[in-house]
Amino acid sequence: MTPNGSSGWPPRGSLSHERPFVRFPGWAPVEKPAVSYFSDVGALVRKDLLLEIRAKETVPAMLIFVVAALTIFHFAVPTGDVPVAASQKVALGLLWTAIVFTSLLGLTRAFVPEREQGLMDALVLAPSDRSAIWLGKAISVFAFLAVTEALALPAFAFFFYGVGWNVVAAIVLADIGISAVGTLLGAMAVAGRARELLLPLLFLPLAIPIIVGGVGASIASGPKYLEFLGLYDGVFVLLSWAAFEYVVSET
Amino acid sequence: MITATNLSKRYGAKRIFDKVEVRLEAGGFLLVTGPNGSGKTTLLRMLAGLDAPTKGTVELPERGMIGYLGHEPLVYRELTPLENLHLFGRLYRVPERGERIGMLLERFGLWEVRSDRVSTFSRGMRQRLGLCRVLLHDPQLVVLDEPFNALDQAGSELLDATLDELHGKSAVVVATHDPERVERLATQRLAFA
Numbered sequence: 001m002t003p004n005g006s007s008g009w010p011p012r013g014s015l016s017h018e019r020p021f022v023r024f025p026g027w028a029p030v031e032k033p034a035v036s037y038f039s040d041v042g043a044l045v046r047k048d049l050l051l052e053i054r055a056k057e058t059v060p061a062m063l064i065f066v067v068a069a070l071t072i073f074h075f076a077v078p079t080g081d082v083p084v085a086a087s088q089k090v091a092l093g094l095l096w097t098a099i100v101f102t103s104l105l106g107l108t109r110a111f112v113p114e115r116e117q118g119l120m121d122a123l124v125l126a127p128s129d130r131s132a133i134w135l136g137k138a139i140s141v142f143a144f145l146a147v148t149e150a151l152a153l154p155a156f157a158f159f160f161y162g163v164g165w166n167v168v169a170a171i172v173l174a175d176i177g178i179s180a181v182g183t184l185l186g187a188m189a190v191a192g193r194a195r196e197l198l199l200p201l202l203f204l205p206l207a208i209p210i211i212v213g214g215v216g217a218s219i220a221s222g223p224k225y226l227e228f229l230g231l232y233d234g235v236f237v238l239l240s241w242a243a244f245e246y247v248v249s250e251t
Numbered sequence: 252m253i254t255a256t257n258l259s260k261r262y263g264a265k266r267i268f269d270k271v272e273v274r275l276e277a278g279g280f281l282l283v284t285g286p287n288g289s290g291k292t293t294l295l296r297m298l299a300g301l302d303a304p305t306k307g308t309v310e311l312p313e314r315g316m317i318g319y320l321g322h323e324p325l326v327y328r329e330l331t332p333l334e335n336l337h338l339f340g341r342l343y344r345v346p347e348r349g350e351r352i353g354m355l356l357e358r359f360g361l362w363e364v365r366s367d368r369v370s371t372f373s374r375g376m377r378q379r380l381g382l383c384r385v386l387l388h389d390p391q392l393v394v395l396d397e398p399f400n401a402l403d404q405a406g407s408e409l410l411d412a413t414l415d416e417l418h419g420k421s422a423v424v425v426a427t428h429d430p431e432r433v434e435r436l437a438t439q440r441l442a443f444a
């Protein structure tokens with residue numbers, strides 16, 4: 001859309017300093033159309049995906065980290081006379097360790113554009129619901145995790161063993177919880193001085209239930225641990241959604 | 252528009268300012284001056300609703316009616332001007348967004364680079380884009396912290412003309428080290444020591 005649209009604006013290039021541009025005809029703030037919450041979320045997600053596609057700063061780093069970690073684990077875990085069942089359990093534990101630390105890397109970078117350029121100020125002054133900022137960022141983090149794991153799982157299969165659908169389901173549920181909690185904590189850490197230290201200190205204790213549920217769902221039969229992860233997601237998505245307003249509000 | 256009563260700000264034991272009073276009506280223009288570190292930015296952040304006073308109260312317009320320009324232009328560097336302004340236009344509920352954005356970009360001399368990434372811009376061009384973002388939603392209260400920073404002669408004249416147009420319509424708060432530039436518009440002055 002250009003200024004030469006159908007609303008009667010003069011052709012491009014003809015605008016002068018004298019042309020009033022505040023409260024121009026047809027500009028009626030009190031009659032602003034309602035723009036839905038999810039349109040805001042969609043715009044924020046699109047922005048984060050565009051930033052990542054162009055800057056390529058987060059997902060490539062996460063990919064390199066997770067593959068490097070799995071490679072180290074491959075050479076660190078003893079083989080030979082270890083029973084296959086035991087070796088599989090150890091390997092799955094290492095997979096979840098790699099997932100949590102990789103997600104921590106992604107979360108550390110989640111609010112970097114907003115932090116470095118002070119953009120949180122412009123976002124929180126918008127009349128849109130502030131929880132849309134959290135939801136948009138959490139969806140973006142989830143997408144980055146999903147892309148990373150889509151490549152990490154084949155790498156895990158190459159170094160260790162193939163994974164079943166129970167592991168995939170557990171990872172999807174864990175990613176929801178990690179994105180929800182991690183995004184909230186990431187926003188808190190943005191405001192702090194020791195932010196690189198603060199995020200791991202806050203996130204890792206809250207990730208312990210994810211590890212418990214993820215490893216449990218990976219090695220045990222039955223839906224018990226998946227339900228546990230689902231419950232964790234439900235509780236922390238709701239808490240994070242409700243708490244974000246207070247995290248970013250100074251006044 | 253703004254009623255700030257008995258504002259005080261402290262960071263720990265350090266006193267930034269005490270007992271500042273501001274009353275600014277629609278159309279008013281508050282000029283804030285003072286040396287570096289005197290508390291101008293802290294006060295402007297309070298008057299934009301971004302920071303809370305240690306003591307005192309601030310009454311402001313509702314959130315979507317404030318336009319704030321800080322020391323950074325507050326735009327995403329990896330997005331283009333069009334993408335930035337469409338994002339903020341959506342979040343700030345700007346009607347007829349495309350036309351409004353086109354007009355502002357034209358006005359601030361950024362139309363020809365509307366599809367270039369902001370990361371390729373000079374500091375002055377980013378400042379111009381920051382001003383477009385501030386004015387995008389036609390705010391009732393405009394808070395500008397050192398807005399002439401990084402602007403060249405043409406950019407400064409554009410900002411002069413913009414402030415002239417805002418004068419008498421929106422409430423404007425400007426902190427600057429170059430008070431002569433906007434002295435003619437000021438209806439109130441606040442000088443930090």
